[in-house]
Amino acid sequence: MTSRLGRHRARQGVDLDDLVRAVRLDFPVLWSALLDQSDDPAALASRADRLWAVVDAYAREVHFAFLSEQAVLAEQQRDDERRLLDLLFGPAAADEHRDARLAAGLGVRADGTFGVCAALADHAATLRGRAARAGGVHLREVEFGVVAFWPADGPAAERLRDRLTADVACVVDDRVTGLGAVPAAAAALTRMAHLLPPDAAGPREPRGMWPLVARRALDDHAGLAARLLSGLEAARPDEVELLRGTALTYLDSGSVTEAAAALYCHRNTVLNRLRRFERLTGLDLTRPRDAALAVVLLER
Incomplete structure (x- = not known):
């Protein structure tokens, strides 16, 4: 029962703190009901700690089930995203209907503008960590590094780009038009990233990379x-x-x-x-x- 409650509330998207507070409210409700039924309130009061221990144990079990279900849901979401990215970056030619379906699954606009960034070696780990904390950023693993892309046509896009790429040796283009154009842009930026010198620091744009290319x-x-x-x-x-x-x-x-x-x-x-x-x-x-x-x- 407790595990079902925790899992069910996790799938509903209920806030964990609100759920635990609601469960702990069972104590005063149960206590009032027991007092109404008791012939000896003083004797009942001596066992209040046992009632609290039961309620507390129940809350802990709900808490654990909630977190476990959240982990399962997060892994399912990551699996779903990986499958969508495999299709996006796969060999099949882009088309309007495919891009629309992929965009819906990824929560972006098929005809939107995207920022795309490629980082290699040690800087890839930094980009992964920042992307995970920022939210709304999609990652694709490549040989020796990672590619990230995100919607770049919103008011917060520039701040997001700065948070992701500050002090990261990478190549970034925030004017890629259409989801279907992201894979080709990512491949080009990755090739450019391979040309960055070992002591490179901070993002580079394609416009500044042409002499190296x-x-x-x-x-x-x-x-x-x-x-x-x-x-x-x-x-x-x-x-x-x-x-x-x-x-x-x-x-x-x-x-x-x-x-x-x-x-x-x-x-x-x-x-x-x-x-x-x-x-x-x-x-x-x-x-x-x-x-x-x-x-x-x-x-x-």
Whole structure:
């Protein structure tokens, strides 16, 4: 009886504290009934502790049954979510009807906007813990890490993203349109996450990851990036670092004046270094195409 009550109230979603308080109210009810039936109230009072012990034991059993049923329901919910995510991330092609059914099961809008985040290695554990505490975040395990996604079109979406990704080395995109687009976005972000340096801290966006992605593509073509910068081998190592630093500082703003201020030198010094960089590499950083290539080549 006690276990049935606890399980039933758990399935109904009753608050546990309210349930336990209600059960403990049995004591004054029973005590009043016994007093009405008793011919010797004084003798009955001497056994009040036994009545309280019975009620207390009953409350503990209800409490335990409630928590046990909650654990079962939570595991069932996790199993249901895993099955839905397996379908979402599975090989079957996305379609409008499938996405609508999956969205209903996951409690999201099929045509909504989603935030998607990929984290690897040790940072994945941090992301899992924060997602579990935040609620409303769906997790998908991937090789060496985890992918998380959540509705990003609500007023609290930005705060949720910040809580999830602060100090976590990850790649995040909070403008993925439609539930059916989440798996492809997750796969792309996971590939980008593999390119993060070991000392990375905090979230990166795809817009800021493109130099790393492009550099990896160049490196995959027989070290093309190194060959394009081979002209720097004619300079001393210390000069190479000076030219590299000046080039990157200039590329941040495209302004010689701002680069000179950041480097604490005269603007003519910056111009001389940029010309030296051009002679060695053939890249004129004042030309947009050359500047875009230099951004990729100088990415470490």
